[in-house]
Amino acid sequence: MERASLLTGAARVPSFGSDAPLSITAEPGRVLGLVGPPGSGLTRLGLSLLAAPSATGMVAVVDVRGWLCPIAAWEVGIDPERLVVVRCPDRRPWLQVTASLLEGFPAVLAEVPTGVRDSDLRRLAALSRARRSALVLRPVSGDLPAGVLHLRVESTGVRWEGVDRGHGALLRRRLTLRASGKGARGIEQVLEMEDDGSHAVRLVPGLAAAPAGLAG
Amino acid sequence: MVAATPDAVAAGVRVGMRRREAETLCPTAVTLVADRGAEAAAFELVAQTIEAVVPRMELAAPGLAYMPTAGAVRYYGTEEALVGKMVAAVEVVAPRGRFGLADGPFAARLAADNAVDGPLIVGDTALFLAGLDVSTLGIDELVDTFRWLGVGTLGDLASLPRAAIASRFGPVGLEAHRIASGEDRSVEPRRITDEIVAEDFFDPPLDDFERAAFAARALAGRLLAAVAPIGAKPHRVEVEAESALGEMRSRTWRSAHAFSEVELAERVRWQIRAWVESGGVPGGIVRIRLSPADLSDLGRQLRLDEDAASEDDARRALSRAQGLIGPDAVLQAMPQGGRDPGERIHWYRWGEQPGALLDPEAPWPGRLPEPSPTLVPPEPRRFEVEWEGGFPVRVRLGTRWEPVLGWAGPWRQTGRWWEGEPAADRYQIVTSAGAFLCEVRAGKCWLVGVYD
Numbered sequence: 001m002e003r004a005s006l007l008t009g010a011a012r013v014p015s016f017g018s019d020a021p022l023s024i025t026a027e028p029g030r031v032l033g034l035v036g037p038p039g040s041g042l043t044r045l046g047l048s049l050l051a052a053p054s055a056t057g058m059v060a061v062v063d064v065r066g067w068l069c070p071i072a073a074w075e076v077g078i079d080p081e082r083l084v085v086v087r088c089p090d091r092r093p094w095l096q097v098t099a100s101l102l103e104g105f106p107a108v109l110a111e112v113p114t115g116v117r118d119s120d121l122r123r124l125a126a127l128s129r130a131r132r133s134a135l136v137l138r139p140v141s142g143d144l145p146a147g148v149l150h151l152r153v154e155s156t157g158v159r160w161e162g163v164d165r166g167h168g169a170l171l172r173r174r175l176t177l178r179a180s181g182k183g184a185r186g187i188e189q190v191l192e193m194e195d196d197g198s199h200a201v202r203l204v205p206g207l208a209a210a211p212a213g214l215a216g
Numbered sequence: 217m218v219a220a221t222p223d224a225v226a227a228g229v230r231v232g233m234r235r236r237e238a239e240t241l242c243p244t245a246v247t248l249v250a251d252r253g254a255e256a257a258a259f260e261l262v263a264q265t266i267e268a269v270v271p272r273m274e275l276a277a278p279g280l281a282y283m284p285t286a287g288a289v290r291y292y293g294t295e296e297a298l299v300g301k302m303v304a305a306v307e308v309v310a311p312r313g314r315f316g317l318a319d320g321p322f323a324a325r326l327a328a329d330n331a332v333d334g335p336l337i338v339g340d341t342a343l344f345l346a347g348l349d350v351s352t353l354g355i356d357e358l359v360d361t362f363r364w365l366g367v368g369t370l371g372d373l374a375s376l377p378r379a380a381i382a383s384r385f386g387p388v389g390l391e392a393h394r395i396a397s398g399e400d401r402s403v404e405p406r407r408i409t410d411e412i413v414a415e416d417f418f419d420p421p422l423d424d425f426e427r428a429a430f431a432a433r434a435l436a437g438r439l440l441a442a443v444a445p446i447g448a449k450p451h452r453v454e455v456e457a458e459s460a461l462g463e464m465r466s467r468t469w470r471s472a473h474a475f476s477e478v479e480l481a482e483r484v485r486w487q488i489r490a491w492v493e494s495g496g497v498p499g500g501i502v503r504i505r506l507s508p509a510d511l512s513d514l515g516r517q518l519r520l521d522e523d524a525a526s527e528d529d530a531r532r533a534l535s536r537a538q539g540l541i542g543p544d545a546v547l548q549a550m551p552q553g554g555r556d557p558g559e560r561i562h563w564y565r566w567g568e569q570p571g572a573l574l575d576p577e578a579p580w581p582g583r584l585p586e587p588s589p590t591l592v593p594p595e596p597r598r599f600e601v602e603w604e605g606g607f608p609v610r611v612r613l614g615t616r617w618e619p620v621l622g623w624a625g626p627w628r629q630t631g632r633w634w635e636g637e638p639a640a641d642r643y644q645i646v647t648s649a650g651a652f653l654c655e656v657r658a659g660k661c662w663l664v665g666v667y668d
Contacts, residue, residue: 039613039650043590043668058530067591069557069665070549075586080550084530084566086537087545097537104533160646160667163624165607169585170624170644170651170667195587 024153024179026053026107026134031125032183033137033144036155041175044072044195045153046109046136051077053107053134060084060101062110064094064140089113095120098135102127107134118145125149151183156190172196218250252278256486257493262310263467264494269302274452274468274509278486282321282470299335318344320400321470326352342398346371353392354472357532358385360539370396384543384567386531414439414506421460421500423492425485431504432484436477439506449474450508455487460499465491468509480506534566543567555583555629556642557592557653557665584627584642589653589665596662599654601645608645611652618647626656 026032026049034042050059050073059082061068066087073083084105088097091113101108102124112121121137125148128135137144144152156178162171173195180188217238220229227242239247255278263281266273270283285298292298295317306313316327318338323345327336338344348370350362367373373381373396382390394400414435422428443450451474456466469483484506491497538546546566552573554560560583564570600612610617626641633639640657642664653665 037649038591038666038668039647039652041650041668044587047590060533065591067593067666069588069590069592070561071551071557071588072590074551075588080548083548084534085547085549086534086541087547088541090541093540097540100533100536100540104529104531157648158650160622160651163622163644163646166623166625168624170587170646173587173651173667 023183024151025049026109026136027150027183028106028132028134029129030150030183031128031135031137031148033139033149033152034155035139035143035152037141039158040155041158041173041195042138042153042155043068044076045175045193046138047073047078048076048195049134049136050083050107050109054078054082057106058082058084059107059109060086060105062094062098062101062108063087064089064111064113091115095124098124099127102131102133102135105133107136109136109138112137112139112144114139114141118148121145121148146181149181149183151179152181154178154180252482253486253489255279256483257490260490260494260496262306262313263490265305265309266302269305270298272468274470275483276470276472280325282324285317295337299337303335319398320395322395322400322472323398342374345396345398346374350396353395355388355392357535357539358388358392361385361535361543364539364542374398383569384565385535386567388531388535389567412439412442412508414442415503417503418501421502422488422504423497423500425489428488428492429481429485432488433477433481435504435506436475436481436484439508440475440477440480443508450480450510451475452509453480453483454507454509455484456503456505456507457488457491457497457501458503459497460502463497465496470509538566557584557588584644584653587667590668591666593663593665596655596664599652599661599663601654601661608643611645611647613647613649618649620645620647622646629655 024032024045032049034046036042047061050061053059054077059078061073061083063085064087066089068085070080070083070085074080086097086101088094094113094116098108098110101110121144124135127133137149146152154177155175157176159174159176160170161173162168175193175195177191177193178188179191180186217229217231217233217235219231220238224238224242224245227245229238229242229245235247239245256275259275259278263273263275266281266283270285270288272287273281273283275281285295288298289295292301299315299317303313303315306315314328314331315335316324316329316331316338317335318324318327319341323338323341326348327338327344330336346369350359350367350370350373352370353359362368362373367376373393376393378390378393378397381393385392416431416435418427418431422431439450439453451472452468452470453475454466454468456464458464467487469480469487471479475483484504488501488504491501534546543565547563548566548570550562550564550570550573551560552562562570562573601608602610602617608620608623610619612618623643623645625643627643629640629642638658640655642653642655644667645652645654651667652663653667655662655664
């Protein structure tokens, strides 16, 4: 299995039964969805996807809850001067704000507030295609409609290492993810990623990337 | 609807109205599609009339002409005499024109807009501008933000410190402040070298509009490409044409912002058409030459890995966002010294300077190691934790209780005891649903971070 390239911030997984590796990246003109409850590690994964585009331009995060801590963004390699955080807790301006950012930024990570309509998300997807901007969506609760996403990444488990009963400190986390959608060539795939806080999230070697259904 | 005759206006039609609405209000009206090229051609006679009174006339659009008046006023004696001469000459070929005179093109344009009962000569330009609404600036993305901040008129804007406006809003804001203060866009008259010219010869002579359109596009592209390496953009371009019989025609076109290739090509096309239709270039055009009449130097030197267009795009997007949700919601952050994640972040509004930061390199005992929590509530939230023998065993997440799989800590924060702040203990708590950072203070537990 290939190790993820830290320079591009992309994780490549050789997929079961197909030619080219699966890549979890923020691709221009495409929408990637990160689905799972808070604590799953998806926000950090989302930030690490912005690291590569931030090397050549500014990136934006739409923060609905108002909780985003930019230290995590700096730890995954985003330059503070290249990051803008737009706080938008209200669902009503959210669509226009996110659309405006897609028109001006090559990559946008947007939390999605509850109650946003599927049709609005489809409009954003169309705008992302038209402007060749990468859009990463992270719903604060619930799921995202399948028709909008090029790649859907769902968290199915998270395991921390480094803490014991009072000793140590959080060191490293392993996320188990399920990827599906056109970006996964229509095959559901399970992958594991590692996050130790100081690098972009990367793939763990040694885990069979088998399609869901075959994994235990 | 971009224009309406007085009868249509009397029936209720207004500029900006949708076509269907206008046609409903005025069913017997005839609706024509706007053809700016035809307008330019029709305006050519008026342009020539104006040129006869003041030779250095420049067109911004069909129907909108600007001219510097200093020399003309000296020639005609007084501003009133000049304006009288102009009105008398133009009324013959184009009745109901509007004439305004003021310091600078922006104020002059607004004077003309407001000149409904005859020409308007503005005595005190600063006073005239002060009462005008900020929307007259025509910079949509800034206007909403200005209103948010209580800046409703150009006078309000001009009264704010220029440095503050510049640092918050960048070059666009600086421009707006200059205009509001009556100091129109300051164009640095660059030394224009003779090489910056785009020229084409036509054999057979040019007299058909399709060829003219191609020629215009090609010349516009070449001129902008020629000025690009020196980092400058033209706001005024002189278009010259030579007819088959050797006659020369020239017209300067101007724009409030730097010309794009499309805009410049359009104006060249209009001008060619205007000259051809007015019989100004008998035999067709054998040569067209574009040259910049001035160049401005907006913007700073970009780093090699930066791109001018994308800087502008990002800035426009953020200005629009500010207009939608306010400047306090569009933020950047710098690292600074501190112990907990909240302290280590210095937030500031996009467009402003960060201000003084605590030294991030200084030692901060008790600081948590990386990784940092990705989500930090603005205020600590109550967090229910069940303890047994001094150890956390269960935490409440939403409606369910999750067993604690592991934990680390405490990291003790002594707090500002001299202000009576109690000491606190920080714990990292791991469950199968994720890890959390919590703080125990005075017997109560608070959530201060989520490792999402």
